[in-house]
Amino acid sequence: MTAERVQRRLAAILAADVVGYSRLMEADEAGTLARLKTLRVDVIDPAVARHSGRMVKLMGDGALLEFASAVEAVTCAMEIQKQVAEFERAVPADARIRFRIGINVGDVIVDGDDIYGDGVNVAARLQALAQPGCIYISRAAADQVRDKVPVGIESLGSQSVKNIARPIEIFCLVDAAAQDRPAAAAPDRAEPAKKTSIAVLAFNNMSGDADQEYFSDGISEDIITDLARVAELHVISRNSSFVYKNSPVSIRQVAEALGVRYVLEGSVRKAGNRVRVTAQLIDAATGGHAWADRFDRDMTDIFTVQDEITQQIVAALKVRLTRTETDRLFGRHPANVTAHDCFLRGREQVWLHTRTGNINARAQMARVIEIDPAFAAAYALSAFAHINDYINGWAANPAEALATGLDLARRAIAMDESLAEGHFVMGVALLWSRRPDEAMAAVERCIALAPSSAEGLLLRAHIEMFTGRPTRSIETIDAYMRLDPVYPEIALQFLAEAQFQLRRFDMAAETLRRRLERNPDAPTAYALLASCYGHLGRIDQGRSAWAQVQRTDPGFSIERRRKMLPFKNPADFELRVEGIRRLGLAD
Missing domain, CATH: 3.40.50.10070 (TolB, N-terminal domain)
Incomplete structure (x- = not known):
C-alpha cells in the first residue's frame, strides 16, 4: 500500500486582518459587522475577481487569498487598501476599519479548497508585522514585482518570526503605507x-x-x-x-x-x-x-x-x-488694566453660550471699548456675540445683528491684522452672510496666525461642508478633535452633516445618536436624524425623530433653514428635505 501523494503548487498568498477588531466590535458590534460586509461586497470581492484571485477562507477578523501571480496579488492589495481608506474616510479616525496585509510567494500544500505550509505561514507573519494600512511583502514577492507595479519597495531588514526556521527579509510597499494619510497635508x-x-x-x-x-x-x-x-x-x-x-x-x-x-x-x-x-x-x-x-x-x-x-x-x-x-x-497687551478686567469678565460670559451670557458679554465689551477704544480683541468678541444672536435666533432683527457682527469684525482686523480671533470671527460672519470663499480665506488666515486654533479648524470644517467638500471637512474635524479631545457635542453635528452629505446615512445617524446622548434636546440633531431614517427607509423611526423636533423646537421651520443655511449648492440642502419628504412629513 503506497502513501497518498501530497499535492503542492507555487502560489502568491495574501493574508489580511482588521486592525483593532476586538475594540471595534466592543464599541459597535452591529455597525462594524455591517461595514465589513459592505467592504467585502463593494471593495474586496470585486478586486479579487479583477485580479483572478481566490478567497481561500475567512477567519473572523482575517482572510487568506491565493493568486497565480505576485503582480496580481500586490496590485489587488494596493487597490483594496486605497479603496478601504476612501470608503472609511467619513468615519472618525479612531473608529475606521483598516487592514494589515502580508504577501508571500512560495510553495503551498493543497488540501481540497484549503492551503497551508510555510508559504502561507510567512504571509501570515508578514501581515502580523505590518503597520495599519500597510502592505508588507517577502523577498520572494519583492523580486517578482519590482519594476512591474507603480509603487516603491523599501527594505525593512530581516526578522526572526514564530515557527519559521530562518529570518525573513521584510519589504514595505511605500505608497500603500501612505494610503491612510490625508493628501496634501497642510501644517x-x-x-x-x-x-x-x-x-x-x-x-x-x-x-x-x-x-x-x-x-x-x-x-x-x-x-x-x-x-x-x-x-x-x-x-x-x-x-x-x-x-x-x-x-x-x-x-x-x-x-x-x-x-x-x-x-x-x-x-x-x-x-x-x-x-x-x-x-x-x-x-x-x-x-x-x-x-x-x-x-x-x-x-x-x-x-x-x-x-x-x-x-x-x-x-x-x-x-x-x-x-x-x-x-x-510679546509686548502687545492692552494698556489699561481695568479694560482688560472687563474683557475677561465678558469673555467668560460668551463661553456660556446662552442668550443672557451674550447680552452680558456685549455690555462688558461696550465698557472695554469706552475705556480703551483701540482694544481690538473687544471688537472681535462683541462681533462674535452679535453673530451668535443671529445664528441662534436670539436677535429681534437678525439681519441687523449679522451686519453689526461683520462690521465689528472688520474694525477689529483694521486695528490689529495679526489678531487671529478677529479673522476667526470674520470667517463666521462671512459664512453666514453666504460668502463662503471669503470666509475660507479669513479662517485660513486665522489658522496661519494661530496654528493650534481649535475654533479655527472647526469653522474650516463647517465651511468645507457648506461648500460641498465633505471628505475634507471630516479630515479637518479629525485634526480639530486632536486639539479638543473633549470636544463639545456640536462637533458631532458637524461630523454627521459631512457624513450625510457623503450619503453615509447610517453612519450619520449613529453620530447623531451619540450627540443626542449628550444633549437630548437638540432639534437640529433630531431633524437630520429624521432625514437619515427617511433615506434609509426606516419610516417609523424617522417619524419618531421628527416628533422630537416638534417637542424641542415647536417653531422649527424647514423653509427658514433653507433661507438661512449657507449652502453653496442648494441641492445639498434639498438632500435633507428629501429624507423628510420620504417620511411623508414635508411638502
Whole structure:
C-alpha cells in the first residue's frame, strides 16, 4: 500500500486582518459587522475577481487569498487598501476599519479548497508585522514585482518570526503605507506627535473670593491663546483642558487623556492691587518639573507676568520662535488694566453660550471699548456675540445683528491684522452672510496666525461642508478633535452633516445618536436624524425623530433653514428635505 501523494503548487498568498477588531466590535458590534460586509461586497470581492484571485477562507477578523501571480496579488492589495481608506474616510479616525496585509510567494500544500505550509505561514507573519494600512511583502514577492507595479519597495531588514526556521527579509510597499494619510497635508493637518504637545490647565483661584474665578481662568486662557500662536506647539484647547478644573485626577492621567507630553498648572492670588501667580510645567513622561516659578507683582504688571510665563515655557520646551512669532507674542497687551478686567469678565460670559451670557458679554465689551477704544480683541468678541444672536435666533432683527457682527469684525482686523480671533470671527460672519470663499480665506488666515486654533479648524470644517467638500471637512474635524479631545457635542453635528452629505446615512445617524446622548434636546440633531431614517427607509423611526423636533423646537421651520443655511449648492440642502419628504412629513 503506497502513501497518498501530497499535492503542492507555487502560489502568491495574501493574508489580511482588521486592525483593532476586538475594540471595534466592543464599541459597535452591529455597525462594524455591517461595514465589513459592505467592504467585502463593494471593495474586496470585486478586486479579487479583477485580479483572478481566490478567497481561500475567512477567519473572523482575517482572510487568506491565493493568486497565480505576485503582480496580481500586490496590485489587488494596493487597490483594496486605497479603496478601504476612501470608503472609511467619513468615519472618525479612531473608529475606521483598516487592514494589515502580508504577501508571500512560495510553495503551498493543497488540501481540497484549503492551503497551508510555510508559504502561507510567512504571509501570515508578514501581515502580523505590518503597520495599519500597510502592505508588507517577502523577498520572494519583492523580486517578482519590482519594476512591474507603480509603487516603491523599501527594505525593512530581516526578522526572526514564530515557527519559521530562518529570518525573513521584510519589504514595505511605500505608497500603500501612505494610503491612510490625508493628501496634501497642510501644517495643521500634520500629526501632533511631530510637535511638542502641551495642555494648560485652569489656574486655581487662591483669592478666597469665588467671584475672582473669571480672573484666574482668564490668565490661563490668555496663556493658551499666546501658545496657540506658536507653530511648533500642539496646544490643547481651553474647552478640553478646563474640563479638569478642580478635578482630583493626576497630571499623568490628564496628559494621557489629552494626548500631551507637558502640562502647565498654576494658581492666582489677587489681593487689592497685588497679584501672585505661580506656575509649573510638568513633563508627564517623568513626572518631573521642566520649569516652575512664582511672580509677586502689582496688578499693573500682570501683562508682563503673562509674557514672562510664555517666554519661560517656550524656553523650557526648546521651541524656536520665528521673528514674526516673537513680535506677535510679546509686548502687545492692552494698556489699561481695568479694560482688560472687563474683557475677561465678558469673555467668560460668551463661553456660556446662552442668550443672557451674550447680552452680558456685549455690555462688558461696550465698557472695554469706552475705556480703551483701540482694544481690538473687544471688537472681535462683541462681533462674535452679535453673530451668535443671529445664528441662534436670539436677535429681534437678525439681519441687523449679522451686519453689526461683520462690521465689528472688520474694525477689529483694521486695528490689529495679526489678531487671529478677529479673522476667526470674520470667517463666521462671512459664512453666514453666504460668502463662503471669503470666509475660507479669513479662517485660513486665522489658522496661519494661530496654528493650534481649535475654533479655527472647526469653522474650516463647517465651511468645507457648506461648500460641498465633505471628505475634507471630516479630515479637518479629525485634526480639530486632536486639539479638543473633549470636544463639545456640536462637533458631532458637524461630523454627521459631512457624513450625510457623503450619503453615509447610517453612519450619520449613529453620530447623531451619540450627540443626542449628550444633549437630548437638540432639534437640529433630531431633524437630520429624521432625514437619515427617511433615506434609509426606516419610516417609523424617522417619524419618531421628527416628533422630537416638534417637542424641542415647536417653531422649527424647514423653509427658514433653507433661507438661512449657507449652502453653496442648494441641492445639498434639498438632500435633507428629501429624507423628510420620504417620511411623508414635508411638502
